[in-house]
Amino acid sequence: MNGNNVLGIIFSNVHEEKLRELTEIRTMGSVPFGGRYRLIDFGLSNMVNSGINKVGVITKANYQSLMDHLGSGKAWDLSRKREGLFLLPPFSANSSQYSSSRVEALSSIRRFLQNSKEEYVALMDADFVCNIKFSDVMAAHLDKEADMTIVYRYGEVPSGLPAPLVCDVDPDGVIQDVLIDPKLQGACNYAIGLTILRRELLMELVDDCVSRNLYDFKRDFIQRNVRRFRVCGYPFTGYIRHLCSINEYFEASMSLMQPAVRAELFNAERPIYTKVRDDMPARYGLECSVQNSIVADGCVIEGEVENSILFRGVHVGRGSQIHNCVIMQDTKIGPNCQLNYVITDKDVVLKNDRSLQGYQSYPIFISKGSVV
Numbered sequence: 001m002n003g004n005n006v007l008g009i010i011f012s013n014v015h016e017e018k019l020r021e022l023t024e025i026r027t028m029g030s031v032p033f034g035g036r037y038r039l040i041d042f043g044l045s046n047m048v049n050s051g052i053n054k055v056g057v058i059t060k061a062n063y064q065s066l067m068d069h070l071g072s073g074k075a076w077d078l079s080r081k082r083e084g085l086f087l088l089p090p091f092s093a094n095s096s097q098y099s100s101s102r103v104e105a106l107s108s109i110r111r112f113l114q115n116s117k118e119e120y121v122a123l124m125d126a127d128f129v130c131n132i133k134f135s136d137v138m139a140a141h142l143d144k145e146a147d148m149t150i151v152y153r154y155g156e157v158p159s160g161l162p163a164p165l166v167c168d169v170d171p172d173g174v175i176q177d178v179l180i181d182p183k184l185q186g187a188c189n190y191a192i193g194l195t196i197l198r199r200e201l202l203m204e205l206v207d208d209c210v211s212r213n214l215y216d217f218k219r220d221f222i223q224r225n226v227r228r229f230r231v232c233g234y235p236f237t238g239y240i241r242h243l244c245s246i247n248e249y250f251e252a253s254m255s256l257m258q259p260a261v262r263a264e265l266f267n268a269e270r271p272i273y274t275k276v277r278d279d280m281p282a283r284y285g286l287e288c289s290v291q292n293s294i295v296a297d298g299c300v301i302e303g304e305v306e307n308s309i310l311f312r313g314v315h316v317g318r319g320s321q322i323h324n325c326v327i328m329q330d331t332k333i334g335p336n337c338q339l340n341y342v343i344t345d346k347d348v349v350l351k352n353d354r355s356l357q358g359y360q361s362y363p364i365f366i367s368k369g370s371v372v
Contacts, residue, residue: 004051004052004053004118005118005119005120006050006051006052006118006119006120006121006122006134006138006196007052007054007055007056007113007116007118007120007121007122007199008043008044008047008052008054008055008056008121008122008124009055009056009058009106009109009121009122009123009124010029010040010043010044010047010055010056010057010058010124010125010126011058011102011105011123011124011125011126012027012028012029012030012040012057012058012059012060012063012066012126013027013028013029013058013059013060013061013063013126014028014102014125014126014127014193015028015125015127015162015244016028016060018127018160018162018244018245019031019127019243019244019245019246019249021246021345021365021367022246022249022345023062024062024367025062025065025368026062026063026064026065026066027059027060027061027062027063027065027066028126028127029043029057029066029126030063030065030066030069031243031249032311032328032329032346033129033243033249033252033253034129034253034256034265034294034309035294035295035296035309035310035311035312036274036277036296036297036311036312037272037274038066038069038274038275039126039127039128039129039243040057040066040069040070040126041272041273041274042128042129042130042131042272043124043125043126044076044078044085044273045076045131045270045271045272045273046124046130046131046132046133046134046270047122047124047134048076048077048078048273049133049134049270049271050133050134050135050138051135052122052134053077053078053080053083053084054083054084054086054116054118055073055078055084055085055086056086056087056088056109056112057070057085057086057087057088058088058105058106058109059087059088059089060105063087063089066087067087069275070085070087070275071275072084072085073085075273075274075275075276076273077273086112088108088109088112101215101216101217102123102217102221103206103209103210103214103215103216103217103220103221104210104215106202106206107206107207107209107210110203110206110207113199113202113203114203116199118199119198119199120138120141120196120197120198120199121196121197121198121199121202122134122137122138122194122195122196123194123195123196123197123202124193124194124195125193125194127193127242127243127244128192128193128240128241128242128243129240129241129243129252129265130192130236130238130239130240130241130265131238131239131264131265131266131267131270131272132151132194132236132238133270136234137149137151137194137196137234138196140173140232140234141196141232141234144172144173144174144230144232145230146230146231146232147197147198147201147229147230147231148195148196148197148201148222148225148229148230148231148232149195149196149197149231149232149233149234150165150167150175150191150194150195150222150231150232150233150234151191151192151193151194151195151233151234151235151236152167152169152189152190152191152192152233152234152235152236153189153190153192153235153236153237153240154187154188154189154235154237155187155188155190156186156187156188157184157188157190158241158242158244158248159245159248160242160244160245160247160248161190161242161244162244163180163181163218164180164181164190164191165178165179165180165190165191165218165222165223166178166179166180166182166184166188166189166190166191167189167190167191167233168189169189169233169235173232173233173234174230174231174232174233175226175231175232175233176226177226177227178191178218178222178223178226180218180219180223189233189235192236192240192242193242195222201229205221205225206221209221238264239261239264239265241255246343246363246365247361247362247363249326249343250326250341250343250360250363253309253326254307254324256294256309257292257293257294257307277297277298277312279297279298279312279313280297280298281297281298282295282296282297282298282299282300282301283299283300283301284301285300285301285302285303285318287302287318288301288302288303288304288305288316289303289304289305289306290304290305290306291305291306291307292306292307293305293306293307293308293309293310294308294309294310295310296310296311296312296313296314297312298312298313298314299312299313299314299315299316300314300315300316301316302316302317302318302320302335303316303317303318303319303320303321303322303333303335303337304320304321304322305322306321306322306323306324307323307324308322308323308324308325308326308327309325309326309327310322310327311327311328311329311330311331311346312329312330313329313330314327314328314329314330314331314332314333315331315332315333316333317333317334317335317336317337317352318335318336319335319336320333320334320335320336320337320338320339321337321338321339322337322339323339323340323341324340324341324360325339325340325341325342325343325344326342326343326344326363327339327342327344328343328344328345328346328348329346329347330346330347331344331346331347331348331349331350332348332349332350333350334349334350334351334352334353334354335352335353336352336353337350337352337353337354337355337356338354338355338356338357339354339355339356340356340357340358341357341358341359341360341362341363341364342356342358342363342364342365342366343363343364343365343366344365344366344370345365345366345367345368345369345370346368346369347368347369348366348367348368348369348370348371348372349370349371349372350372351371351372354372356372
């Protein structure tokens, strides 16, 4: 299937309240991850790698850093004369407030949808990381003559995932029923936050929801229509992590230490693109020690780093010990500091001889620009 016939729509702000520490000053799509990426990089790259060259990013609030990161879309080859990247700022029926649901957000960009020429639309959340081949999903959508295709995963629902959508899929891959936040034990088929359908059908269903004052995407857009239309499921079996709590964020970051996870998430055939920041290579001091860590360019390491992720421009002072930490961009750690299970946001300064001890189940978080 030709990716040029598909319009990508990314919700950059879903479930922000679940990751409040990191989304207080930014939208979910611009949350940093993996040393140099933002969450939206994964959705955008997945789409671009499948030939989708028109993507609309729906924003809500706090989207300054997202605009700064995306720019013209050049890093994803979406800076074009025709089509390319579109930032769709908030607009709702009640102009005094931001659009509060996916249905309202889709209703507010109706003109954008109407003016688009693509036959299909791929709706994607920005609160998870995975490397998925869109072209396979779209081929299955056509093959099964589906009106709507929901990508799901078989397994235990991630703890903290808000109102998970659980699908009852028959042997032919047709979804017979969906349950919202059922109290289930063990594994089930839960939707990951990726849906494909025809553009005309999307507008029809959104108009129908709005005319009935129904704005819940899962209940009113999907559950209410699952028996009216042919809704199929596509099983995704690859690596995926939903970042729906600070613990999940930390666990997902730490999972990058596993070579198999890195190989799948950062597949050379389907690369993850991000904004380029020209910086010097990382510099390692004579007495430093680095083990099992991801170190981005621009870092200066004079101490000991183990099982940690260091973003661009991090400075680790002499005698400092950094274990099991996620240290974000341009953080400065002075000499003789002890950090264990700590997440620092950008531009944090840790003065000399500081000691911070969190736990795997409860990492310490230090907000952007803090001085400790």
